Amino acid sequence: MASDRKLIRTGTTVDHMVRAIADEIITGRLKPGDRLDEVSLAERYGVSRTPVRDALGQLSAMSLVDRRPNRGATVKVIAQDHLASMFESMAELEAICARLSAERMTAAERAALEAEHFASTKLVRENAESDYEAYNVRFHSRLYEGAHSKHIQELTLMTRSRLAPFRRAQFRLGGRLARSWEEHDAIVTAILRADATSAATAARAHVASVSTASAVFAGPH
Numbered sequence: 001m002a003s004d005r006k007l008i009r010t011g012t013t014v015d016h017m018v019r020a021i022a023d024e025i026i027t028g029r030l031k032p033g034d035r036l037d038e039v040s041l042a043e044r045y046g047v048s049r050t051p052v053r054d055a056l057g058q059l060s061a062m063s064l065v066d067r068r069p070n071r072g073a074t075v076k077v078i079a080q081d082h083l084a085s086m087f088e089s090m091a092e093l094e095a096i097c098a099r100l101s102a103e104r105m106t107a108a109e110r111a112a113l114e115a116e117h118f119a120s121t122k123l124v125r126e127n128a129e130s131d132y133e134a135y136n137v138r139f140h141s142r143l144y145e146g147a148h149s150k151h152i153q154e155l156t157l158m159t160r161s162r163l164a165p166f167r168r169a170q171f172r173l174g175g176r177l178a179r180s181w182e183e184h185d186a187i188v189t190a191i192l193r194a195d196a197t198s199a200a201t202a203a204r205a206h207v208a209s210v211s212t213a214s215a216v217f218a219g220p221h
Helices: 002-009 014-025 038-045 051-060 080-104 109-120 121-125 129-146 149-170 176-192 196-217
Strands: 065-067 071-073
Touching: 002 038, 014 038, 014 051, 014 149, 038 051, 038 196, 051 065, 051 071, 080 129, 080 149, 080 176, 109 121, 109 129, 109 176, 121 129, 121 176, 129 149, 149 176, 149 196, 176 196
Parallel strands: none
Antiparallel strands: 065 071
């Protein structure tokens, strides 16, 4: 448990706790129906019960945890249809961002997107899962920012936060890093050509691919 405490204390308490518990749920270390006791979690991570409650609230918003009055929190069954619905929304939002990025990105933004994309080939070759995951977040953030639409960016970030555990989990699947890079390449190519339609199509297909990969971590309907 010392490693858990170290992880939590080196960063933002609630955010890191959400990530740690969510990953345990997605990977099956915590099973549907398992009770998430506030006192035990507070002891495990060496924190007070307040950040634990905040973390459980965020996990409930992600539909990973069920919280009921006087009954505490338990791990939920991750229904495939609900997960698919969230990814469907994500695909449309990312398509909008990619389309607008193709139309609105500045020359400097396009150059940065291209440079970081091709630099990420090294991460794929080395199968650097953790580093590629961090890069993947930056890549998609560039698309949201490149759309130059504050409201759409906020909606997309909100949806991404709910799907974050599943988007991380996809990289545990064999060959997923290389396929992700190829899907990114189609988006980048379209944006650099200012081809808004192709950028949107590529982004939508990319999220659909992520959805398919993530479905292996969901439970039955």
